[in-house]
Amino acid sequence: MKKTTAIVSVAAVAALAAGIGLYTLYHQEQEKVKELETQLSELSKREKESAVMQSVNAQMEQIADQERKISDEQREKAEQQTLIANAEREKAETEERKARESEHKARESELKAVAASELAEQQRAIAEQQRAQAVHSRQMADTLSYINLGRTLGNTAVMQMQADNHELAQLLAYAAYSFTERYRGNLYHPSVYQALARTSMGRLQWNKHKGTVTDMAFVNNDRNHFYSCSTYGELLEHRQSGGNLQTETIIQNKNYDFRDIYLDHNSGTLYAVSRTGQLIIKQGKDTKVITVNDIGHLMRIDPTESQMLLFGDRGVALVDQQRHDVVRTRTLPFRIVSLDRHDSAVLTFDDQGRQHLFRTIDKVESSSVPVKGQVTSFASSKNTKTRVYGMSDGTIYFVDKNGRTSRLIGHLSRITRVKLNGWRLYSSSYDGTINLWMTNTSKIEPMTIYSSNGWITNFVFDVNKSIILTGDQKGNLIENYISIHAMVDRLKARLKRNLTREEWNYYIGPNVPYEKFVNP
Numbered sequence: 026m027k028k029t030t031a032i033v034s035v036a037a038v039a040a041l042a043a044g045i046g047l048y049t050l051y052h053q054e055q056e057k058v059k060e061l062e063t064q065l066s067e068l069s070k071r072e073k074e075s076a077v078m079q080s081v082n083a084q085m086e087q088i089a090d091q092e093r094k095i096s097d098e099q100r101e102k103a104e105q106q107t108l109i110a111n112a113e114r115e116k117a118e119t120e121e122r123k124a125r126e127s128e129h130k131a132r133e134s135e136l137k138a139v140a141a142s143e144l145a146e147q148q149r150a151i152a153e154q155q156r157a158q159a160v161h162s163r164q165m166a167d168t169l170s171y172i173n174l175g176r177t178l179g180n181t182a183v184m185q186m187q188a189d190n191h192e193l194a195q196l197l198a199y200a201a202y203s204f205t206e207r208y209r210g211n212l213y214h215p216s217v218y219q220a221l222a223r224t225s226m227g228r229l230q231w232n233k234h235k236g237t238v239t240d241m242a243f244v245n246n247d248r249n250h251f252y253s254c255s256t257y258g259e260l261l262e263h264r265q266s267g268g269n270l271q272t273e274t275i276i277q278n279k280n281y282d283f284r285d286i287y288l289d290h291n292s293g294t295l296y297a298v299s300r301t302g303q304l305i306i307k308q309g310k311d312t313k314v315i316t317v318n319d320i321g322h323l324m325r326i327d328p329t330e331s332q333m334l335l336f337g338d339r340g341v342a343l344v345d346q347q348r349h350d351v352v353r354t355r356t357l358p359f360r361i362v363s364l365d366r367h368d369s370a371v372l373t374f375d376d377q378g379r380q381h382l383f384r385t386i387d388k389v390e391s392s393s394v395p396v397k398g399q400v401t402s403f404a405s406s407k408n409t410k411t412r413v414y415g416m417s418d419g420t421i422y423f424v425d426k427n428g429r430t431s432r433l434i435g436h437l438s439r440i441t442r443v444k445l446n447g448w449r450l451y452s453s454s455y456d457g458t459i460n461l462w463m464t465n466t467s468k469i470e471p472m473t474i475y476s477s478n479g480w481i482t483n484f485v486f487d488v489n490k491s492i493i494l495t496g497d498q499k500g501n502l503i504e505n506y507i508s509i510h511a512m513v514d515r516l517k518a519r520l521k522r523n524l525t526r527e528e529w530n531y532y533i534g535p536n537v538p539y540e541k542f543v544n545p
Contacts, residue, residue, distance in 0.1 A: 168208045174533065175205035179216035181532060186223045196524050197532060198224040199516055199542050202509075212509050213449070213463055215472045222474060225516040227492075227506030231270045234259050238496025241485045242288040242295075248487035251494065252295060253502060254283035260297050260305065263502070270502070275312070276305060285325040294346070298323045304335060306349045317342055319354050325364055327371045332385050334371060336364055343386045355386055365403040374400040396422040396430065402452075406445040411464065413450060415440025421452055423464055435460050435471030441482050446490050451507075453481040459495060461507075475505050517542070 178201035185194035198220040204210075205217050212218065236257025244250040249265040258281030262273045275295075282300040289296070297305035300322045304315040317323060321339030328334070335342040335351065338361045343353040359375040366372070371383045374394060382390040394400060394414070402415035410426035419436035421443065436454035444451045448465035457479055460471035475481075480498035487494070491508035495501075506512045523541045524532070 168210075171204045171208045172210035174537075175201045175203075175208075175210055176214055176216040177201075178204070178532065179214075179218075179220035182220040183216070183223055186220075191224070192521065193528070194220075195224045195516060195519055196522075196528075196542065199513075199520060200524070200533060202513055202516075203540075203542070213461070213472075218461075218472065218509070219474075221509060221512040221516060222506065225506060225512040226519065227504075227512055227515050228475075229265075229268055229270075229504040231263075231502045232500055233261060233263070233270065233272055233502055234496075234500030236500060237480070237482055237498045238500060238502060239284050240286045240483055241494050241496055241502070242286050243485065243487050243494075244288065245290055246488045248489070248492060252286055252288065253496060254286050254297055255496075255500060256282050256284075256300075257500075258283060258299070260286070265504075275307060284323065287326050287328075289328075289346070292346070294349075296326045296344075298326050298335065300324070304344070304351070308349070313349055315349075315351055317351055317354070319356060321360075324361065325371075327364075327366060329370050329384055334383060334386060336361060336371065336373065338362070341383065341386055353386065362399060363401045363403070367403065367405050368407075372403060374403070395424070402440050402443045404443045404445045404450075406447075409445070409448060409464075411445065413443045413445060415443040415452060419454060419456065421450075421462075423450065423462075423469065425464075431469055433462060433469055433471070435462070441480075442484055444484070444486065446486070451484070451493065453484050453495070455480040457481055457497075459484060459493065459505075474507065475503065477501075477503075 178197045182194045182198035182201060185191075185197060201217050201220050202212070205212055205214070210217070234253065234255040234257065236255035236259060238253055238255050241251055241253045244252070250263070252260070252262050252275075254260045258276065258278040259274070260276040260283060262275055264271045276297070280301065281303055283297055284300050285298040287296040287298075288294075293308060295305075295307040297307070299305070302316055302318065302323055304317055304323070304326070306313045306315065317335060317337070319340060320335070320337030320342055322337055324336050324338060326333065326335045326344065333344040333346050335344050340354055340356040342351045342355070344350070345352045359377060359379070359381070361373045362376050364371055364373040367382065373381045373383065375381065376399070378394050378397075380392055380394050380400075384390070396414050396416070398420065399417040400414050401417050404413045405411065412424040414422040414424075416422070417439050419434075419438050419440060421433040421436070421440060423431045423433055425431075436452065436458065437456040439455045440452055441455060442451075442453045445464075448463060450462040450464050451459060451474075452462065452471075453459045457477045458473050459475040459481060461474050462469050462471055475493075475495060477497055479501075482496055482498060484493050484495040486492070486507075489508070491506065491511040493505050493507045495503040495505065497503070506515065520543050523543050526539065529535075529537075529539050
């Protein structure tokens with residue numbers, strides 16, 4: 026029984042196992058069927074898509090064929106256009122080549138025309154230059170001719186003046202000035218300048234002093250108001266009116282020996298220096314006399330930049346300009362022979378060949394004199410940077426801005442004063458002459474503008490430098506015009522008539538157009 030149950034159980038298990046196996050196999054088959062169905066579906070889908078793609082491709086091929094046809098048509102048209110363009114380009118190139126050839130020919134023609142024009146211009150310029158040179162040469166010849174005429178007329182005017190033919194001399198002198206001025210000649214040429222000086226009658230002379238006149242000083246800008254002093258102890262004040270000189274005596278003391286006066290234009294204070302040791306200080310109506318010792322014979326009073334210094338031949342004193350007194354003296358180890366102003370200070374010259382520049386009573390710059398001999402007068406110019414040394418033997422040394430020294434010969438004895446006015450140098454001497462030198466010329470020569478038979482001790486300019494006021498050994502005061510324009514104005518005012526035609530033709534020449542110098 027038990028055995029049968031076991032067999033049944035085994036058979037049931039086997040059947041169950043077989044059933045399970047069949048189920049599993051069935052299930053696997055079902056999965057394969059599904060997978061095949063899926064694959065079949067996918068294949069069907071792909072087949073449909075392939076059919077669609079084939080249809081699309083067919084359409085694209087049709088479109089491509091159409092575009093290819095269109096492209097072929099366009100290419101054919103392009104080729105035709107290219108052929109046309111090439112033909113046009115070749116035509117354009119041909120035209121351009123022809124244009125370039127024409128342009129080249131035109132340029133060649135233009136260059137030939139320009140060359141011809143330049144040649145013509147050069148020939149015209151040469152002709153114009155030759156004409157200008159001819160005109161210039163003619164003008165130069167005319168200029169030189171008229172300048173020489175002016176000098177000749179000046180010499181003739183001087184001769185007529187010496188012959189007392191004053192009226193004719195004045196007309197000829199004015200003609201000499203007119204031609205020289207018009208043709209830019211040298212108005213300071215001796216023949217022209219002396220003719221103007223002589224015929225303008227610009228010289229006045231007054232005998233006012235008993236002793237030798239040693240110094241003069243103008244009052245402010247008034248050329249008609251000045252002071253003068255002398256070796257006879259005379260200190261005078263003068264006022265000129267119409268050629269007459271009204272004189273007032275400030276001091277007259279024969280025990281004094283005045284050598285220098287200085288006028289302070291700001292305060293109106295007048296200083297006068299007596300060689301005998303007295304300093305006179307006049308302000309307004311008050312006059313003060315100070316005796317100064319220990320500095321030797323008094324020579325000159327002059328301001329520096331900060332001090333008023335009084336010089337003797339053996340020392341120097343400091344003057345208080347407020348208190349009008351000498352506050353200090355200083356003895357010097359040398360003897361002063363002469364002195365003048367330089368560089369806002371006082372330059373002194375001793376008897377040992379040295380010079381000493383006093384900037385204050387204590388600040389002194391000493392050096393050797395750059396020229397040989399005894400210096401008796403000195404002048405310098407800030408504008409032209411020149412210096413002048415007047416010597417005891419009558420020699421003058423002129424030193425230009427580059428340090429070159431010229432020895433000027435024209436005086437016979439001691440130089441008493443030298444002054445510079447621009448390039449014009451004025452000098453006076455014991456030989457009785459005042460000379461004018463033009464220092465900007467290659468050869469510096471003297472021109473005498475005044476002479477007398479006595480020593481000339483000093484001269485001064487008025488503020489405008491139109492006149493020169495001279496003092497001499499005989500006590501004379503002499504006024505001379507030195508400004509050309511002042512002399513011309515004075516001369517023209519004295520002309521009473523014009524030259525006659527006969528006088529013009531004789532002295533000037535019939536080829537020179539006639540002119541009138543005086544309005545009818």
